[in-house]
Amino acid sequence: xxxSGEPITEEEAxxxxxxxxxxxxxxxxxxxxxxNRSRHPEAVPLLQxxxxxxxxxxxxxxxxxxAVARNAARALGKLGAPAAAAIPDLLATLADDDHGLRExAARALGxxxxxxxxxxxRRRLATGPAVxxxxxxGTPRLQEPCEALLEALGEIGVAEPEVLAVIQPFVGHERxxxxxxxxxxxxxxxxxPRWGEQLVELLQxxxxxxxxxxxxxxxxxxxxxxLEPIAATLAENSLKLIALRGLVExxxxxxxxxxxQSPASGDAATEAVLAAMDALL
Amino acid sequence: MSAVFPxxxxxxxxxxxxxDAAVALLVEAVERADSALGLLRATQALAAAAHxxxxxxxxxxxxxxxxxxxxxxxxxxIAIGVPAVGTILTNIDGYNYGARAWAVRALxxxxxxxxxxxxxxxxxxxxxxxxxxxxxxxxxxxxxxxLPEAERLLVAExxxxxxxxxxxxxxxxxxxxxxxGLEALAPAFTARPESQARLRVALQALGDDPAxxxxxxxxxxxxxxxxxxxxxxTEASDG
Numbered sequence: 001x002x003x004s005g006e007p008i009t010e011e012e013a014x015x016x017x018x019x020x021x022x023x024x025x026x027x028x029x030x031x032x033x034x035x036n037r038s039r040h041p042e043a044v045p046l047l048q049x050x051x052x053x054x055x056x057x058x059x060x061x062x063x064x065x066x067a068v069a070r071n072a073a074r075a076l077g078k079l080g081a082p083a084a085a086a087i088p089d090l091l092a093t094l095a096d097d098d099h100g101l102r103e104x105a106a107r108a109l110g111x112x113x114x115x116x117x118x119x120x121x122r123r124r125l126a127t128g129p130a131v132x133x134x135x136x137x138g139t140p141r142l143q144e145p146c147e148a149l150l151e152a153l154g155e156i157g158v159a160e161p162e163v164l165a166v167i168q169p170f171v172g173h174e175r176x177x178x179x180x181x182x183x184x185x186x187x188x189x190x191x192x193p194r195w196g197e198q199l200v201e202l203l204q205x206x207x208x209x210x211x212x213x214x215x216x217x218x219x220x221x222x223x224x225x226x227l228e229p230i231a232a233t234l235a236e237n238s239l240k241l242i243a244l245r246g247l248v249e250x251x252x253x254x255x256x257x258x259x260x261q262s263p264a265s266g267d268a269a270t271e272a273v274l275a276a277m278d279a280l281l
Numbered sequence: 282m283s284a285v286f287p288x289x290x291x292x293x294x295x296x297x298x299x300x301d302a303a304v305a306l307l308v309e310a311v312e313r314a315d316s317a318l319g320l321l322r323a324t325q326a327l328a329a330a331a332h333x334x335x336x337x338x339x340x341x342x343x344x345x346x347x348x349x350x351x352x353x354x355x356x357x358x359i360a361i362g363v364p365a366v367g368t369i370l371t372n373i374d375g376y377n378y379g380a381r382a383w384a385v386r387a388l389x390x391x392x393x394x395x396x397x398x399x400x401x402x403x404x405x406x407x408x409x410x411x412x413x414x415x416x417x418x419x420x421x422x423x424x425x426x427x428l429p430e431a432e433r434l435l436v437a438e439x440x441x442x443x444x445x446x447x448x449x450x451x452x453x454x455x456x457x458x459x460x461x462g463l464e465a466l467a468p469a470f471t472a473r474p475e476s477q478a479r480l481r482v483a484l485q486a487l488g489d490d491p492a493x494x495x496x497x498x499x500x501x502x503x504x505x506x507x508x509x510x511x512x513x514x515t516e517a518s519d520g
Contacts, residue, residue, distance in 0.1 A: 208348075234348060234349040234352075235348060236348050236411075237411070238410070238411050238414075238454070241454055241457075242454075245453075245495070245497045248496070248497045248500065249495075249496050249497055270500070271504065274497075274500070274501055274504060277457065277497075277501075278418075278461050281414055281415060281417070281418040281454075281457070281458045281461060
């Protein structure tokens with residue numbers, strides 16, 4: 001459903017991904033395989049190859065620098081268990097000079113819950129907000145793709161003290177989006193309410209972009225006490241619905257004083273989230 | 282910056298007590314607003330008037346890409362209710378999906394039968410998932426009470442057909458809204474067991490579909506099935 005371009009078959013996507021002299025065909029093919037969660041045995045090997053493909057910066061060309069490799073990384077992240085074979089490739093990509101490629105690799109490793117990537121992810125952040133989190137001169141980028149690195153550590157879920165110690169300083173980063181990513185990771189790793197409370201504060205931020213990020217982060221962490229603040233946030237209902245879906249699916253049902261009235265939905269707290277979703281449609 | 286969002290009702294006058302001149306002043310304030318926050322406040326004040334003369338201006342706000350103001354405008358249009366339906370229908374914006382979604386939501390909230398065709402069309406054909414979502418919910422809450430018996434069933438059947446088609450929508454949030462729509466529509470078929478049965482079978486299928494990618498849709502469908510079962514049991518025991 002949806003997406004750009006006419007509908008194509010899996011065979012066609014695999015064929016296009018082999019066209020190494022046609023990056024825009026490869027770009028679409030890589031996206032297609034990820035979007036459709038391809039189970040074809042050729043998909044992962046071809047994406048591994050596409051991940052190694054590098055292209056010199058050519059500002060005149062239609063396709064961005066290394067765009068094929070970036071889409072290959074993103075697709076691998078969506079393929080689940082069969083993509084485990086590509087984890088070493090993604091780990092190598094995490095050391096690439098291309099910031100955008102490191103970012104895509106970090107997100108994919110997080111989605112694949114690649115425990116072996118925790119130490120490399122942690123190392124890239126270890127210099128803290130003042131170095132890894134410093135702005136690159138002449139661009140809006142930070143030295144490292146901090147948001148993606150932080151989110152990956154939260155997704156993977158290894159709550160070792162040395163991991164927490166590296167994440168925590170980013171809660172004080174000057175950029176609210178980085179603070180939000182750090183709180184999300186800490187909330188996922190520790191479950192401590194103070195990180196959820198900081199995310200709830202960000203729901204009131206004056207910038208819509210920050211409110212949107214905090215919504216997504218609370219949903220990803222499934223933090224049930226955020227139900228009412230999410231419903232009251234000034235943002236699109238579409239995003240609030242995604243966040244509330246996250247509370248239902250990722251949340252630990254909070255202790256309810258009432259005996260379960262509804263075995264089908266589990267508990268009264270879940271029903272409260274569903275009721276809030278109904279009201280936002 | 283928590284103080285920037287004022288409470289929606291700051292109007293010194295109670296709802297429905299505004300003179301036409303007072304409403305004109307509130308409309309002017311919306312038109313004069315030169316910041317996102319200013320627009321939000323002015324729209325909230327105008328919406329609180331709940332006066333039919335505010336409808337055209339509130340519909341205009343739906344197209345301003347300001348979610349806070351749009352929420353307030355939708356609330357205002359729903360508060361105006363039936364007298365706002367004509368204005369909404371003649372101004373449905375064919376190009377701006379955001380505005381269309383808000384307009385469909387307003388029609389859904391008012392539940393006037395004149396909105397039926399727009400809701401059917403939106404659920405079946407609109408490209409924007411947020412529009413289809415609002416339409417699905419609206420198809421479950423059209424006000425049938427005031428209609429003659431024959432028309433009531435005709436309208437309910439049309440809603441049911443549209444929602445049954447919507448069960449196959451590619452977006453989870455639309456299927457979720459279809460579930461909510463079907464549950465709300467069920468009471469319309471107390472005297473029509475065959476339609477009632479089709480509605481329940483569809484909900485059961487959404488709740489049990491192993492290919493459903495969104496657990497929340499399954500969960501909501503099972504809740505709907507269970508609630509309808511409770512209603513049926515109560516009716517049976519009441520004789």
